[in-house]
Amino acid sequence: MTSRDKYHHGDLRRAVLTAALDVIRTDGPAALSLRDLARRAGVSHAAPAHHFKDRTGLLTAIATEGHDLLTAALSAAADLRDAGVRYVRFAVDHPAHFQVMFQPDLLRPDDPELLAAKARSYEQLRAGVATLPAGRTTDPELTGIAAWSVAHGFATLLLTHNLDRPLGDRTPEDAFRALADAMFKGPE
Template identity: 75%
Template sequence: MTTQRAYHHGDLRRAVLTAALDVIRTDGPAALSLRDLARRAGVSHAAPAHHFKDRAGLLTAVAAEGFDLLAAALTEAADLRDAGVRYVRFAMDHPAHFQVMFQPDLHHPDDPGLLAARTRAGDRLREAVAGAVDTDDPRLAGVAAWSLAHGFATLLLTHNLTGPVGDRAPEDVFRSLAGMLFTAD
């Protein structure tokens, strides 16, 4: 009697996503290969395609998960400055998600799950702006707040703020920057 390797993996989707996040974190999204991820998960090379169809489908799942995590982080924000701090902390805690989320050429930007997750995160940011900024154009104020948080997080992750941040906690530096541009409630 010959034994065959069991095909069922338990939670293959999660295993492939976790392996993908590891690859993205260390080598960037360009290094992703479904075949390599299948090898890492210990399954056939075709198995990940059952969950993600293709590489863009996998990156769509990474982006959607990232937007959901970001929405959850922003939900607890006390005010606009805290929302910015939480945005920066999210980027630091989830750099692989952050790399993929804002590169629509990597994923399926019209995916319903991704669109819903992106809307949830955007709604949280808009709520924080609405509660803190008195303006005739809240949408533009939202762009300003997002630009500050996203730009700071991007510069931080690409090691372009090593000198200016120094030994200070990035969250404290961001709070100071936000205080220069946005007044607290």
């Protein structure tokens, strides 16, 4: 590879993001190094900085992408329970994004793209609460926090393999549906 080739990559941004997601999935966000990611992408050690500036910029880009993927996953939810199921499925399908998205100490909290992406995903979470029948909640904000807490906690326990034995042969989606029904079932 010539020095010119090292600086002209087809889609360096995507290549670095993909390599970073692989590292996070296997070793966690603490294992990220821009120098290592540049080596994996076959470019100079300085090349990733052109897209992300630094490690925090890279993690912020991953979190932004994660919130956009979560928004897409939640946008087709039929109701609050389905939104929770889709949240869990998102975490299973995108574990590296999920690890980074909710760790503000890793991110640039004032990044406009991140703030916009977070607002979009949060709005989709709130939309699920709006599907509840009238009278099912006196405080939609707290109901949304409760539902999010249940889905996020379940997804976190699932990804850290704390639910392997309790779930047995049940899929995460089926287990979460049963959990949501037991917790949020209204009066008969």
